[in-house]
Amino acid sequence: MKIAEIRARQVFDSRSNPTVEVDVILQSGAMGRAIVPSGASTGIYEALELRDQDPSRYMGKSVFQAVTNVKDILAPQLIGMDASDQRALDNRMILLDGTENKSRLGANAILGISMAAAKACANQLKMPLYRYLGGAQAHLLPMPMIQIIGGGLHADSVIDLQDFLVIPVGAGSFSQAMEMTYNVYNATKKVYHEHNLDISVSDEGGFWPRFSSNEQAMQILTQGIQYANYIPGQDVAIALDVASSHFYKDQKYHFAAENKEMTTEEFVDILESWVDKYPIISMEDCCAEDDWSGWELVSNRLGQRIQLIGDDLFTTNIQRIQKGVELGVCNSVLIKMNQIGTLTETLDAIEETKKAGYLPVVSARSGETEDTTMVDLCLATNAGQIKVGSIARSERLAKYNELLRIEEELGESGIFARREVFKNILS
Numbered sequence: 001m002k003i004a005e006i007r008a009r010q011v012f013d014s015r016s017n018p019t020v021e022v023d024v025i026l027q028s029g030a031m032g033r034a035i036v037p038s039g040a041s042t043g044i045y046e047a048l049e050l051r052d053q054d055p056s057r058y059m060g061k062s063v064f065q066a067v068t069n070v071k072d073i074l075a076p077q078l079i080g081m082d083a084s085d086q087r088a089l090d091n092r093m094i095l096l097d098g099t100e101n102k103s104r105l106g107a108n109a110i111l112g113i114s115m116a117a118a119k120a121c122a123n124q125l126k127m128p129l130y131r132y133l134g135g136a137q138a139h140l141l142p143m144p145m146i147q148i149i150g151g152g153l154h155a156d157s158v159i160d161l162q163d164f165l166v167i168p169v170g171a172g173s174f175s176q177a178m179e180m181t182y183n184v185y186n187a188t189k190k191v192y193h194e195h196n197l198d199i200s201v202s203d204e205g206g207f208w209p210r211f212s213s214n215e216q217a218m219q220i221l222t223q224g225i226q227y228a229n230y231i232p233g234q235d236v237a238i239a240l241d242v243a244s245s246h247f248y249k250d251q252k253y254h255f256a257a258e259n260k261e262m263t264t265e266e267f268v269d270i271l272e273s274w275v276d277k278y279p280i281i282s283m284e285d286c287c288a289e290d291d292w293s294g295w296e297l298v299s300n301r302l303g304q305r306i307q308l309i310g311d312d313l314f315t316t317n318i319q320r321i322q323k324g325v326e327l328g329v330c331n332s333v334l335i336k337m338n339q340i341g342t343l344t345e346t347l348d349a350i351e352e353t354k355k356a357g358y359l360p361v362v363s364a365r366s367g368e369t370e371d372t373t374m375v376d377l378c379l380a381t382n383a384g385q386i387k388v389g390s391i392a393r394s395e396r397l398a399k400y401n402e403l404l405r406i407e408e409e410l411g412e413s414g415i416f417a418r419r420e421v422f423k424n425i426l427s
């Protein structure tokens with residue numbers, strides 16, 4: 001499966017921002033194509049997404065240099081390599097870049113090749129990508145975590161929290177999870193109408209937060225679950241992405257929407273009160289990416305009650321995951337390929353997560369495309385959970401629809417994660 005050619009170009013993501021697309025072509029003629037996603041609420045420890053910073057073009061956001069790096073720097077060094085030796089390929093790119101955070105060549109350049117190479121191999125073998133990456137053991141259809149209301153940096157910070165999501169814990173299959181989510185999404189729309197709240201959507205397609213407080217979004221969402229005739233917590237539970245790194249300054253948490261400033265202790269008290277009041281089963285980025293002591297506090301208080309996911313905290317980085325495990329913070333890790341920049345390092349991060357008894361949640365970015373590699377990654381590793389955004393935008397539905405196809409394709413051998421996915425972490 002020797003690489004014959006690598007092409008790259010600038011295309012666009014769901015926020016209409018430029019991003020990198022790469023084609024890897026093997027000597028057999030088999031081709032893999034991948035598009036790299038892009039975050040808005042990025043963590044400071046993420047691998048670097050190279051943007052041209054030229055204000056005269058695409059407001060500084062073009063990725064022409066990353067595309068050039070693929071074509072002129074990486075491709076000549078990779079042509080002739082065996083694309084099926086993913087680790088060797090990724091290591092070669094890491095060495096060619098030579099920095100800690102892939103800032104010379106760009107994680108977007110490197111990841112584009114990394115993903116496209118795997119896809120080319122799967123295509124040559126006429127195999128689904130999840131089967132190529134995961135082998136005979138790939139079988140677990142993930143429990144989805146789906147955004148109904150979007151806030152934070154995905155909605156001009158109208159409210160501070162970023163994601164108000166549902167987990168259809170009562171679902172018996174992936175397709176049933178989709179149906180239940182559809183019902184809650186549309187019931188929530190009714191709740192909006194009833195409260196005379198205008199409908200529009202935020203970056204990932206969840207409803208725009210027409211609220212003056214963060215808690216009101218939880219009230220509306222709980223109502224949405226009830227309006228859809230589900231029992232909150234039992235049929236459909238709530239998950240939050242607090243994404244607090246973006247409102248943590250000078251050792252304080254700031255709710256701009258509520259004009260409120262809190263110490264870590266006060267903030268954790270509020271998070272705990274929400275878990276008492278609402279059917280919350282999962283919270284992401286409760287504390288900021290550098291507030292390790294805050295994370296220890298929240299983990300002691302809530303770690304036996306709900307899933308605690310580190311996103312900005314871990315950035316899919318094995319060293320940061322290991323530190324978290326040593327300190328006993330969180331019990332779950334959000335997995336985003338472009339936070340670390342190669343498929344191999346992502347697979348290593350998932351393995352490390354599982355080894356520690358933590359739960360991996362494979363996640364999209366707020367800037368997405370038709371690329372569905374993350375779905376294959378989730379299936380290949382039997383990760384058990386997936387977070388894609390809402391069910392109301394095509395770049396998200398590309399992933400959900402692919403999962404529906406895989407559910408059909410696997411038939412009897414496909415097992416849906418169900419609520420049991422949480423059994424090792426919740427008492």
Ligand SMILES: C=C(OP(=O)(O)O)C(=O)O
Nearest residue numbers: 039040041042364365366
């Ligand atoms: C998907 C997320 O947002 P972004 O891609 O903007 O980091 C997230 O924070 O989990």
Ligand SMILES: [Mg+2]
Nearest residue numbers: 241243284311
């Ligand atoms: Mg997050």
